[in-house]
């Protein structure tokens with residue numbers, strides 16, 4: 001491992017300890033091996049070295065593909081603790097789904113908010129999604145900031161921040177877009193869960209090489225202090241995918257889709273009993 005040129009994405013420290021080495025791409029099997037290290041100063045787990053071109057890692061990434069009826073139904077049943085659930089009084093509010101993927105969440109929120117917006121890097125994907133949903137989808141943070149500064153009541157970021165290589169830019173954007181008192185709702189894989197301790201480099205939530213860093217509650221506290229937010233709530237959500245994907249990988253050597261689907265129901269029951277795979281943090285702009 002290259003011991004030079006490490007810089008923590010969060011605190012800027014240059015010292016680290018190895019955490020998990022030579023982690024394969026169990027999900028899309030792109031054949032690369034990456035290392036994760038832990039910053040000795042703030043304990044952030046991040047990939048090292050960070051990839052130069054992340055775009056190539058997302059070829060065939062199914063999160064950007066439209067879901068069929070069964071997948072949408074499964075999402076409603078098994079993922080309901082993870083995705084933001086609006087209160088009844090949200091009809092006057094504006095929502096931005098940051099990292100909106102295939103647009104499923106935005107589609108579900110239609111009629112629940114006064115205005116909806118999405119953000120998804122990748123210009124052609126954002127344009128197609130925007131036409132499909134009839135919702136403005138931005139692909140440039142610059143345009144996002146220019147058009148929506150101070151206009152957003154709620155930002156959701158479901159399974160996004162672990163893909164981000166610059167937390168500062170992301171939080172500056174959140175701070176710029178939200179109104180005072182606006183809410184930022186974040187879901188990330190929980191790197192301090194029993195699942196990672198059990199499965200290690202086969203943990204589905206690791207999703208090497210696409211997941212770059214894993215902030216935990218301490219790191220969110222650092223970010224909220226720095227960017228003027230208060231922590232509104234921290235919890236863990238039942239989410240069977242990380243457990244089912246991990247078991248499928250251990251049993252078959254890869255995240256086999258049929259095995260994964262067969263394991264979802266029992267893994268959901270387990271995750272209801274010990275919901276630690278996903279961390280949910282709500283932050284309020286002060």
Ligand SMILES: [Zn+2]
Nearest residue numbers: 008011039042
């Ligand atoms: Zn650090």
